Amino acid sequence: MGQLDRRHFLSLAAGATAALSAPMVRAGGHGKPRVVVIGGGAGGATAARYIAKDSDGAIDVTLVEPSRLYYTCFFSNLYLGGFRDMNSLGHSYGNLAASYGINVVHDWAVGVDRDAKTVTLAGGHVLPYDRLVLSPGIDFVDGAVDGWSVAAQNKMPHAYKAGSQTELLKAQIEAMPQGGVYAMVAPPNPYRCPPGPYERVSMVAHLLKQINPTAKILIADPKEKFSKQGLFEEGWQNHYSGMIDRIGPDFGGDEVSVDPGEMTLTIGGEVTKVDACNVIPAMKAGRIADIAGVTDGNWAPVNAQDLSSKIDGNIHVLGDACAQGDMPKSGFSANSQAKACAMGVRGALTDSSVFPARFSNTCWSLISTNDGVKVGATYEATDEKIAKVDGFVSSTGEDAGTRQATYEESVGWYDGISADMFG
C-alpha cells in the first residue's frame, strides 16, 4: 500500500463512507475555526484532546468544565471496596492546557444559542463556536423514585457522579450498626454503566464482610435481568453467600418508594427500615443537552459516523448523554465515540481526512479481591445507528489465574484511558 495514498486506499477498501475530506473551511470572517466542548469527562476531555492534538493548532479548542479535578466514576466502586483511595481517582486539566493548548474554562455552561452559535457561561461570558461538542454526562429524572429528589441526596446518596457523593456513601456504610441493612434502589434501563450497580453491591459486600459481617444487602431492581448477571450471582454465592438479596420486578422491585427522613424503603407495599440507602434513579442526558434543544425524550439522538446531533448538525453529543444505538453508556464508549467525533469535527473544519468510524467498548468489574470479569464488543457506524459487530463476555467458572489477570488488566486500562483523556 506504500504507493497508494491512504485516502485512495480507503475509498477502495471501505467503499462509499470513506474519504469524506472537505476542503479547508474558514468559518465566516473570523480566523481559526472554533470548537467549544462542554464537559471535561470521558467524552469531553478525550474529544478536546484529540481535536487539539490532531489539528496541530489549526483549530481553537475551549473546554468548559466546572470542576478543577475530575473524579472518575470508573473505579469509584473500588474505592468503596477499599481497593483505591479517592486521590487516585482525581485528574486535573493542567496538561490539556499546557501540552495541547486547550483553553480550559472552569465554569458551567448555562445557555446555547443555536442560531448565533454561542454558548453562555454562568459567569456571564459568551463563547462563539463553529462546532459545539456536548459531553455533559447524566442527570436524574425528576420523580423517578417516589420520595427521593436531589434535595435528599445527602440522606440517600446516589454516588453515581463520583467524588463527595461516593465518600458520603462510604461513610454511611461504615457507620451502619452491626447486622444493619444497606439498600440499593437500582435504575431502569438505559443508564450509565450497566454493570455499575452490581459491581457496587460486590464492593459494598466486600467492605461489609470485613467490618460488619452480619450486615445485609437489599437490592430493589426494576429490571428482569442485568449486565453480567450470571457472573455476579456466581461471585456473590462464592464470596458473600447469604448476604445479598435482590428483589426483581416480579416481587415489587419496580414499585419502590423511599422516605429519607424515616430512612425507610418500601418495596411493593412492604416497608423496610434501612441503615444506608443508595438511590440510583432513572437517568437522562445532562441538563445542558435539554437547554440546547438537542434531546428527544431523555437523550440526544445522534448520527453514528461523527456523533453529530440529528437535530442540529453543528452540535455533537457524546457519551452517556447521546442516543447512538447499541453501545452501553460507559467511559470506554464515551472515549471511543470522542475519537470518531474529533475526526468528524476536524474533517468538517479543516482539510483533514475522515475515515469510517469504528468503536469499541470493554467494561471490567471487580467482584472480590483478584476476581475480575469483563464484557466487551466492537461496533460500526451504519446509517441508522452505532451497530454491534462482535462481542465477548467472561465465563462463569473461570480459574483464579484468569480472574486475577482480568483484574490486573483493568488496572492497566484505568491508567491507559486516563492518559488518553488527559494526556
Added chain:
Amino acid sequence: MSKLLMSIAFTLAGTGFALADAGGDAEKGAQVFRKCASCHMVGEDARNRVGPHLNGIFGQPAAMVESFRYSNAMTEAGEDGLVWDYDTLSRFAENPRDTVKGTRMSFRGIADPDDRNDLVAYLRQFSDNPADIPEAAPTTTGLDHSVAPEILSIVGDAAYGEYLSGECTSCHQASGQANGIPSISLWPEQDFVTALHAYKDGAREHPVMQMMASRLSNEEIAALAAYFATIDQ
C-alpha cells in the same frame, strides 16, 4: 540513587561478591527462558525484537545494546550505574516494573529464586567470548506464530496507523508505560504484525485482542505496526 542501586550497593557491602555464580543450572535455565523468548532473542544470530537481544549482557551497563530504543527509565538506570550481573539480573527478572520503574518490559516476573538462578546461569553462557556464543536451543528463538511472507511484506502507512491507533490507546499507553496492559510502543514491525495475526487467527488467546484483531485488515495491521514502531513519545 534508585531503589535498585541502593539495594545492590547493600548487597555488595554485605557479600562483596555480586559477580559470584549462584550455582544455577544452565540447562534448566533454557526452559525458564521460554518465558522471555516471546520478546528476547539470545544466541547466534540473535537480534533485537520487542526487547533487546541478550548476548553479552553480563558486565554491561543497562541499556547498552546498540540500535535498541530503551525506555527513559532503563537508559537512566544505565547512566546511574546499573550493571548487569547475577544479582542485578535476578532482581530485575523477579519484578521488572518494581526494580526499574517505568521500564517498557511488560512481564510479571519470576518469583522462584531457583528458576531465576537457572535463568541467569543460562544467560551467562552467551556473554563469554563473543566469538563463540553457543547456538541457542530452538525454543529460545523465533516468533510464536507464522505469518505468510506476503502479509509480512506489506508496507504499513504510519499516518493511517496513527488514526487507527485511537482504538489501541484506550488501553495501551502511547508513552509505553505499562502496568497490567502491555506496552505496544516501539516494537519491531514484524513482531507487531505477527502478534496481531496470532490473535486474528486465534493462535493467541485473549478475548479483547482477538475481537479487536478480527476486525483489522492486513493493511490496517501493517499501518498500526508502522505507526507504533516509530511513535514519537
